[in-house]
Amino acid sequence: MYDALKQTFNRIAPLSDADWAFGLPLFKYVEYKKGELILREGEVHHHSIFVIAGALRIYNFNGNKESIRNIFLENSMFNESGSYYLKKPSLFNIDAIEATKAFIMHRNDAEVLFSRSVQLATLGRRFAEYALATVVERNNELTSMDGKARYLKLLKEKPHVFQRVPQYMIASYLGITPEALSRIRKEIAG
Amino acid sequence: MYDALKQTFNRIAPLSDADWAFGLPLFKYVEYKKGELILREGEVHHHSIFVIAGALRIYNFNGNKESIRNIFLENSMFNESGSYYLKKPSLFNIDAIEATKAFIMHRNDAEVLFSRSVQLATLGRRFAEYALATVVERNNELTSMDGKARYLKLLKEKPHVFQRVPQYMIASYLGITPEALSRIRKEIAG
DNA sequence: AAAGTCTATTGATCTACATCAATGACTTAA
């Protein structure tokens, strides 16, 4: 049950058996149906989510159009950072693209956990650092590459996403319309 | 000398005198001339920078045009996250917009520091968490607001930046051209 | 199988903003 989680975490910062014994019970196992809303814009996000299987997305609305900020597949850990860390109303929605199994941990439990040992504190730090580096890179893509270049980069770096997510969501993730993505694909194929 | 730094850090996570005594000597005091290049694209960024006085910017080139990602004034701490945390070549340059005084700390020293106590580890974690929340919010602005809205938001939230930074840098930070910013300003004034 | 619902594609048009070019205001150097 906890294997994937332990492997993922140990890759980031190795923990003692005692720390594991303390930490694992703080996770709560949950299942989400396909399409189920997990966090609504305006609510405060209290939990970090570790995806065991399935796919979640975080998105908001520009006008009445969904804008997908990120997609999380199995073995990824995330939260709505602005809301989770700063306890502010979320700017985003989170829902399940597929039926999903996950572990979640409440912020309060996470704080207790990360205060227990230097190793655990380091784990928490590394998660934030890695997420930070990832977001900065994505930010750079969105501002310095055009739609075609972003599409090609995604194709190259996350090809597995395409087998699982409809094209209009890919377009949204890339920051363009489905029509624009369709044209880009046509141009590349032709 | 260390007052501003201590105040800023204590606001994030309070430290014991022993931790302070251990940590402060790990900072190195530096001064940068106006216009001085601090990090060149392609190099690995080894230091976190705490700005005591002055102003630094982090930017890269789209073609031959500078694109400013962020501007850091006094009492802010930052690094090139992707490069610093993942030890990859930097995508960005860092230089001094004004003559600047700063403390810098090498990543290796920071790791030693953050491994010394849970309080210090928590400080390191909070820095990354706060930076993460900030970057996600900025990302959201850049993708969901137009130039005018981004300008008004900056005006409202960081008015002090305008007294110190030329307009073409503001434009670059906002992700638009100086011409576009000039037109936005004209439209708002009129 | 028929009917309704999604999704992807294609075409026509529109728009925010970029690019290119010229000008005037300010600053700095001789």
Added chain:
DNA sequence: TTAAGTCATTGATGTAGATCAATAGACTTT
């Protein structure tokens, strides 16, 4: 004081991608 840079402004034009609209294939429901 003049000359040479900078910087902000304004005008003319170009363009990536949005928006609107229509069509067709694939899936689902009955």
